[in-house]
Amino acid sequence: MAEEVLRVADLHAWYGESHVLHGVDFSVHRGEVVTLLGRNGAGRTSTLKAILGLVGRRTGSIRVNGVETVAWPTYRIAHLGIGYCPEERGIFSSLSVEENLVLPPEIAAGGMSLDEIFEMFPNLRERRATAQGTKLSGGEQQMLAMARILRTGANLLLLDEITEGLAPVIVQALGRIIVKLKERGFTIVLVEQNFRFAAPLADRHYVMEHGRIAESFSAPQLASKTEMLHEYLGV
Amino acid sequence: MSTQALFGQLLIGLINGSFYALLSLGLAVIFGLLNIINFTHGAQYMLGAFVAYFLLNKAGLGYWWALAVVPVLVGVSGMVVERLMLRHLYRLDHLYGLLLTFGLALILEGIFRNEFGSAGLPYSMPESLTGVYNLGFMYLPIYRAWVIVASLAICLGTWFLIERTKLGAYLRAATENGALVQAFGVNVPRMITLTYGFGVGLAGLAGVFAAPIYQVSPQMGSSLIIVVFAVVVIGGMGSIMGSIVTGFGLGVIEGLTKYFYPEASSTVIFVIMAIVLMIRPQGLFGQR
Known part of the structure; x- marks a missing residue:
């Protein structure tokens, strides 16, 4: 398997007093497209923000291209290759x-x-x-x-709800762009509400609930997981 | 009343306008990025004049040296204040920044009043800028013409830097959404320190310009800063072009008022401020 571009372990994050992430664990390998699925408030956006140090406080481990960044200020983290x-x-x-x-x-x-x-x-x-x-x-x-x-x-793109509020024809165009970016070798983490957009693009899926990863499965397992997804995503 | 007197008042208006513009420009730059209303600005302007005075009388460095050195020294003193004090207030209400900077202004002025008394100290004009031009319809003191031209050039240069360069694009973007600019890999905390230093440096520079015209005195800033805040409110908090245009414009309006209706000359700016606040609360150049 390709090297790990991103490895998040036992990540907790707070905005002021409110504890939003409760031990998130996941990893992304070079060249993969990975989704973070889940309902609003499950912690997907906060996970991306925590990776970039945009939350109030965070603990645990975030390795970007092998470098531990959990104690770094935001402006240094991008330089490890994050967009x-x-x-x-x-x-x-x-x-x-x-x-x-x-x-x-x-x-x-x-x-x-x-x-x-x-x-x-x-x-x-x-x-x-x-x-x-x-x-x-x-x-x-x-x-x-x-x-x-x-x-x-x-080389690692963190994309948060890129399809939100857009017309279907534009969503399709964005889908084609994601495919092209993957072909060019970009590693992509997609936070998506629109599962039908994300499903054909991603290699692996993580489902978040209550500030942690609840389930993970790879694209070929998708068919057997639809029941479970309906339950988590309420779709 | 003669046309000579009218032009004389216009000239005084332009001179005052130069100081309004330079000072409100610094305030605008600082407010835009730091979200802090820098009440120390008048004291930092006074500090600029005093540093020029010290350079001349203790180190023998004249006006031109002061023009180059004072903005840097005053700017660096501002950066120290930002690093040690202001930095801790960004997440809090505006009021805390206002209180801190107001307190600093009182302390600075108090120290200088204690050391030097309230009487002004003289600062002689550089020799190359003494004398007058005879324009036919009036006499124009060369130093005053220099201050107007130099202030205008610095104001427009600052506008260009902020509105037309890459550095300015970072500044504008960070003013809108500093967190995102940091996520792109820009060292925003350092940018904030430098921006505060720059704004304060402009105040110091204005102090050097002022030293030969007004006397160098501890309260020279506090009397000016009230008008400058009115200028900032009229122009629109944080607007660069707004501070420049309203700074010079209100200086001229004040001068004209002195000619046509002198009784109103010290209140006209505040009357305009009240009217602007009623009709366009965001200021003439402010957005939303």
Whole structure:
């Protein structure tokens, strides 16, 4: 099996007094697409944030490319090769589309060039001169939020609810992009509500509940797990 | 009343406007990123003038040296304050930052008043900038023209830095969502320290500009800062262009008021502030 890009063990996290993660354990190998499934409030977004040090306090172990980062400040962690696409997309309204696109600093060699990015996201080429990033449509903002982390040389992408609130045709386009990114060798963690989007893309699935991993299974086991998923996800 | 007097008041207005703009610009930059209303700003401006005075009288370094050295020294003193004190307040209500910076201002002014008394100390003009231009319709003191031009250049340079460069893009992005910018790998805490140092350095620089015009005195900042806060409110908290335009604009309006209706000249800015707050509470250039 390929090397571990991310290994999370016994991860606890707090926002102020509220204890949101209760011992999360999971791992992601190079080149894999892995999902974190679960209901709202199960701790999926908090898990991504905890990996990046964006929660109030965290304990346990988070190894990124073999390096223990649980005590690191946020701004150092990205440099181990993480690209983060937050829930709500995080497009900056005081920056133009192009400024948004080139904002994240390069953290490693081998990032995609702007030409390659525009080939993958043709809309962004047309809209690059738009003066305010938030003037784009929801789908375009989502594309921009993903495109900007492909330039940086990050190889581990943490994508939070990228399909939320988008039209089916755009969700399909995002699915094709995930496939292309996987082909290019990116390792991807998808936090998804939309299981039908995630199922055909992922190699393995983790199901979260009450701030910990409740179940895990690989893509071929999916058929036998639908019953259980219905129960966890309430779909 | 003569046109000579009108132009004279306009000139005074532009000079005052230069100081309003430089000081409110620093406040805007600091408020934008740190979310702190820097009440120490007036004291830091005063500190700038005093450091220039010390450089001249203790180290023999003149005005041009002061222009280069004082912003750095005052800026570094600001960075120390940010690292040791302000840093602990970002998660708390605005009020705590306001209290801390207000307290610091009182302490700084108290120390200087204790040492140097309330009477101003003279700071002589650099020789190369003494004299006047005869413009035909009025006499323009060269030093005052220099202050107006230099302030305008620094204001526009700062605007360019923030609105048009990569560094400025980090700053604007961190103002909106600092956590995300950190998640991209940018050292935001260091950026905050440098930004506070920069804003405070601008105040120190304004102090050097002011030293030859006004006297160097411990309360020179506290009398100015009240007007500057009104300028910031009128321009819109945190807006860069807003501070520059309203700074110079209100200086000129104040000057014109002195000519046409002198009784109102010390209140006109506050009347404008009240009207702006009623009609457009976010300020003329503020968003939302």
